[in-house]
Amino acid sequence: METPHHQPISLATPQAQRSGLGSLARRTAMLVAWALLLLLLWVAGDIAVPAALSPWTGRLQGFTTVFLGIFIEALPFLLSGVLVSSILHLYVSAERLQQFTPRNPLLAALSGSLLGLALPVCECGSIPAARRLLQKGVALPVGVAFVLAAPVVNPIVIISTVVAFGGWEMAAWRVGLTLLFAVLVGLLVGTAVNPAAVLAPGVATPEQDHVHTHDQTCRHDHDHDHSHVHSPPDAPPAGATRRVLTHARSEFFEMGRFLIIGALLAAALQTFIPQQALLALGNGPIISVLVMMGLAVLLSVCSTVDSFIALSFINTFTPGSILAFLVFGPMIDIKSTLMLTTTFRRRIVAVIALFCFQLALLAGLLVNFFG
Amino acid sequence: MTQPLSSQPPSTPTPAAQMRPNYLVLLEVLLLSGTGALLTMKWLRGALDFYIHPRYTGLVLLAALVLFLMGGARLRDLFTPQSAQRLSGLHLLLALPLLLGLLVPARPLGAEALAGRGLDLTNVPLSTQPATGDPAEWNLLQWATALTVEGDELQGEAVDVVGFVFHDERLSRDAFYAARYVVTCCAADAAAAGLPVLWEGGNNLPADTWVRVQGTLDLVTLNGTRVPAIAATSVAPVDQPEFPYLFP
Numbered sequence: 004m005e006t007p008h009h010q011p012i013s014l015a016t017p018q019a020q021r022s023g024l025g026s027l028a029r030r031t032a033m034l035v036a037w038a039l040l041l042l043l044l045w046v047a048g049d050i051a052v053p054a055a056l057s058p059w060t061g062r063l064q065g066f067t068t069v070f071l072g073i074f075i076e077a078l079p080f081l082l083s084g085v086l087v088s089s090i091l092h093l094y095v096s097a098e099r100l101q102q103f104t105p106r107n108p109l110l111a112a113l114s115g116s117l118l119g120l121a122l123p124v125c126e127c128g129s130i131p132a133a134r135r136l137l138q139k140g141v142a143l144p145v146g147v148a149f150v151l152a153a154p155v156v157n158p159i160v161i162i163s164t165v166v167a168f169g170g171w172e173m174a175a176w177r178v179g180l181t182l183l184f185a186v187l188v189g190l191l192v193g194t195a196v197n198p199a200a201v202l203a204p205g206v207a208t209p210e211q212d213h214v215h216t217h218d219q220t221c222r223h224d225h226d227h228d229h230s231h232v233h234s235p236p237d238a239p240p241a242g243a244t245r246r247v248l249t250h251a252r253s254e255f256f257e258m259g260r261f262l263i264i265g266a267l268l269a270a271a272l273q274t275f276i277p278q279q280a281l282l283a284l285g286n287g288p289i290i291s292v293l294v295m296m297g298l299a300v301l302l303s304v305c306s307t308v309d310s311f312i313a314l315s316f317i318n319t320f321t322p323g324s325i326l327a328f329l330v331f332g333p334m335i336d337i338k339s340t341l342m343l344t345t346t347f348r349r350r351i352v353a354v355i356a357l358f359c360f361q362l363a364l365l366a367g368l369l370v371n372f373f374g
Numbered sequence: 375m376t377q378p379l380s381s382q383p384p385s386t387p388t389p390a391a392q393m394r395p396n397y398l399v400l401l402e403v404l405l406l407s408g409t410g411a412l413l414t415m416k417w418l419r420g421a422l423d424f425y426i427h428p429r430y431t432g433l434v435l436l437a438a439l440v441l442f443l444m445g446g447a448r449l450r451d452l453f454t455p456q457s458a459q460r461l462s463g464l465h466l467l468l469a470l471p472l473l474l475g476l477l478v479p480a481r482p483l484g485a486e487a488l489a490g491r492g493l494d495l496t497n498v499p500l501s502t503q504p505a506t507g508d509p510a511e512w513n514l515l516q517w518a519t520a521l522t523v524e525g526d527e528l529q530g531e532a533v534d535v536v537g538f539v540f541h542d543e544r545l546s547r548d549a550f551y552a553a554r555y556v557v558t559c560c561a562a563d564a565a566a567a568g569l570p571v572l573w574e575g576g577n578n579l580p581a582d583t584w585v586r587v588q589g590t591l592d593l594v595t596l597n598g599t600r601v602p603a604i605a606a607t608s609v610a611p612v613d614q615p616e617f618p619y620l621f622p
């Protein structure tokens with residue numbers, strides 16, 4: 004499957020554009036993608052499949068069901084995220100936002116990690132929202148801490164964790180550790196000397212409300228005229244709904260592809276790697292933490308429900324591993340990692356993932372050995 | 375940020391007299407409203423429950439509505455001039471859920487998918503409705519919950535469950551598994567609950583057949599360990615249940 008990550012940039016800036024070789028590689032990738040898709044549709048669609056391939060029909064139908072399961076489940080949350088982001092973009096001025104965020108990096112990271120309480124979006128929604136905040140020039144620690152903490156530190160997820168575990172203890176640990184990790188990673192990444200080295204190219208240039216250079220930050224079609232920036236935010240101009248929808252659409256297409264690639268990978272891993280093999284490893288105090296963290300990445304389920312899934316492992320797995328699953332999963336999984344690359348440079352995404360991994364592993368081990 | 379699908383300049387309303395639809399805009403409209411229509415259609419046919427927990431049905435329909443609205447808002451740009459953009463892999467990617475949803479028959483997870491996941495009573499989410507009352511009215515999930523809690527004490531109780539047929543080569547010729555998926559959120563987290571069924575010629579039942587199994591709970595030796603199983607007195611094929619999955 005072609006991963007068109009840097010495609011938008013190359014489309015807009017002609018210098019990195021279509022050398023003969025690149026075009027050939029791209030065409031080959033397209034051809035392979037089409038061939039795989041047709042093969043999948045043919046075998047899973049059960050259209051005159053020869054007997055030799057028929058065992059694959061059931062498996063690929065299972066693959067399709069899991070893929071669509073993840074996609075359909077995540078869709079409402081992704082849409083809510085892009086709608087929140089679009090409203091932020093259109094009706095909240097950068098000055099207003101910057102005014103409210105602290106300059107001190109520690110306070111900034113702390114406020115970012117708590118922002119989820121006010122903007123309840125889960126992981127598919129927190130990334131578009133964080134990206135928008137960063138584009139608005141909000142301090143880097145705020146954005147990083149928000150993107151990591153918001154999927155857990157929001158009312159819905161806190162309640163679902165309390166309900167799943169029938170008490171406050173696990174929820175308190177989960178929220179406490181998430182806040183701690185988000186602040187730590189927010190400080191680590193957020194105090195980078197040059198924010199441009201951290202943020203993905205389109206995000207690095209802050210939006211300037213008064214000099215709207217469309218080819219800088221908003222390369223997609225804006226058929227709105229941005230007059231609203233100068234009018235008070237409480238008096239939206241006519242056609243407000245359509246503006247939000249138009250903006251949300253372009254952002255949905257942009258983030259949606261990462262959701263789709265992530266769901267494809269997660270479904271493929273589930274279909275072709277037996278979960279049983281993973282679970283068989285699950286008893287030692289160290290290996291169980293690693294296995295549950297691996298499972299969190301593999302399953303890529305939404306943070307609003309992962310406590311119910313964690314609950315099903317509570318009898319077979321160590322408490323530390325359950326906690327690591329609950330803290331690490333919402334921060335890093337297949338789809339969120341791919342979606343993060345729309346906001347941060349890939350190198351930084353790798354740093355964030357690695358740092359979260361180490362912290363969650365450490366916490367899980369501490370709970371298992373001293374808890 | 376960048377938007378590869380549509381990079382026309384800010385559009386001024388173009389008179390429809392130009393009459394040359396912008397095909398990429400048309401494609402976007404089709405992708406959005408098509409995905410919305412797919413979700414609505416799956417819901418109408420009762421197939422949405424094959425993918426997600428029914429508690430999310432309302433949210434998904436709301437998402438379908440937003441997709442329709444986005445498509446509708448985009449329809450206005452249908453006659454804007456053609457941009458330099460061409461069809462790309464991105465469109466293929468975004469069309470993937472639509473294509474798979476339309477062309478692959480909607481089926482709940484079945485015996486084939488179980489081969490990759492394995493069947494293990496201990497990893498099923500425990501039922502939140504405690505298995506009380508008459509064991510003859512328990513479903514497979516309640517049985518799994520009760521067996522983890524009470525174990526051997528249930529031997530000899532009457533069993534009456536519905537599940538699909540799953541064959542495991544470790545079972546003898548005259549046995550099969552009656553299994554049911556337990557879904558917490560979406561099909562991605564499905565775990566199977568099941569019990570071995572002792573039934574003469576059980577191996578000949580085609581996999582994925584839905585059956586109603588009646589009998590009593592017994593203990594059998596499987597790979598050297600004593601495990602609970604159903605000594606069946608009746609195994610009858612039934613229609614696929616309205617909700618093929620069980621929900622904890």
